[in-house]
Amino acid sequence: MPEGNEIHRWAERHAAAFAGKAVRVDGPQGRFTDSEMLDGRKLVRVMAVGKHLGYDFGKDRILHVHLGLQGDFTEGSGPLPAVKGALRLRMWNAAAAKKPAAPGESKRHGWYSEDDGTGHIAPELVAWVELRGPMDCTVYTQEQWEKLLKRLGPDPLNGDAPDEFVAKVHKSKKPIGALLMDQAIAAGIGNIYRAELLFRARLSPFIAGKDVAEETLRAIWKDALPLMKAGMVDRRIVTTLPKDRPSGKGKVLKEEAHYVYRHHGKPCFVCGTKVMKKDMAGRNLYWCPTCQPE
DNA sequence: GCCTTATGCTCAC
DNA sequence: TGAGCCTAAGGCT
Known part of the structure; x- marks a missing residue:
């Protein structure tokens, strides 16, 4: 339940945790199917304008998040917590657990998954955030993002x-x-x-x-x-x-x-x-x- | 447990 | 102007 100040705060924190690195993105329970477009990609930067967040994964892949009245993030480090409640999206940085892609595993990244049962992940090096209840959580094109900026007043x-x-x-x-x-x-x-x-x-x-x-x-x-x-x-x-x-x-x-x-x-x-x-x-x-x- | 409320916004009428 | 969205927390029973 945020106003602009908290949005900017999240942008800073998430940029500090994830920007410049490949980031795992997941939409558990099928609540964010576009996560595949972002998963494993490098997060360039996190933008905050008014009450809007933009996670820039490169041109035409800007994750737009608006928390609305009910949306909120939880954050932490260590092992990913089990999916609980209506979780829309989670992001985590598992770079420390990088390994060569195994047969049958996505070749695009090749991180250990938190649930692959291997236990090889380095929990103390994993930062994660969870998002639930947002008004919007969709991937924007550059054009869509700019259109949004156009209709917002000064911040x-x-x-x-x-x-x-x-x-x-x-x-x-x-x-x-x-x-x-x-x-x-x-x-x-x-x-x-x-x-x-x-x-x-x-x-x-x-x-x-x-x-x-x-x-x-x-x-x-x-x-x-x-x-x-x-x-x-x-x-x-x-x-x-x-x-x-x-x-x-x-x-x-x-x-x-x-x-x-x-x-x-x-x-x-x-x-x-x-x-x-x-x-x-x-x-x-x-x-x-x-x-x-x- | 149930009910109300909430730092938000969109759409239909 | 009002309903709807969709989730969590807090106050009440």
């Missing part, structure tokens, strides 16, 4: 400038709370960052895009980069400043990680007003009516 985590974001917001009559969720306007921002960025800017979610001051939009963009980059603590987004957390410094309590996200009915950390909740753009929007006046 703060890729160092994109805010100009396009500002221009698009200023063209719209829709409320800023809806625009921040639009991936064509800003790629990578999701429901937590929408709520928290607006709170930190003390901006009402209901103000029309065209009416938001340019400097406010630029400030939001500037705030988003470090917040999304450093916003993960134990795979959790943290947006509160230490001075605003009721319990003070030290470990960030679960209930103090956000200002308004899922805080409806509870007092705002800053002013004590009850945090509100309302559906906007099909998702739950949270805000403080006092800190973020219309």
Whole structure:
């Protein structure tokens, strides 16, 4: 259940584990039949744009992964765990166990398989990831990947400038709370960052895009980069400043990680007003009516 | 155990 | 605007 920050984090981790090496790719239970197109090939790099991942196995072989609401990775090292639950895809690096292809075995690579029963694999040298529940897991052509990039707006985590974001917001009559969720306007921002960025800017979610001051939009963009980059603590987004957390410094309590996200009915950390909740753009929007006046 | 919910997005109406 | 996707976790019984 990721926003852009976690997608970029996965891209970095997976690149560190697999890029530049031949990678085993498997779709257990027939859930990813295109794995054969990738299995044993060298992973050139891992790309992250907005909430999309692209595993570049060479031209016209880009594995596109979008986690959607439910998708998630698990990672580890050592022997591959047994297939459990609805596993869509797994990748692992068994380069350390390379051997000459035996008769009847694929000649393209010739890695020991985790289940070939030979026991010759070097478990301590195997890194693996499992993917389950993604919204998309398909092999893209270069053209498809570029088409995807075209419809995405600028991504703060890729160092994109805010100009396009500002221009698009200023063209719209829709409320800023809806625009921040639009991936064509800003790629990578999701429901937590929408709520928290607006709170930190003390901006009402209901103000029309065209009416938001340019400097406010630029400030939001500037705030988003470090917040999304450093916003993960134990795979959790943290947006509160230490001075605003009721319990003070030290470990960030679960209930103090956000200002308004899922805080409806509870007092705002800053002013004590009850945090509100309302559906906007099909998702739950949270805000403080006092800190973020219309 | 069952029910609800979730950091997302697409499609049909 | 609403249903559907499809999985896991957490709260409830």
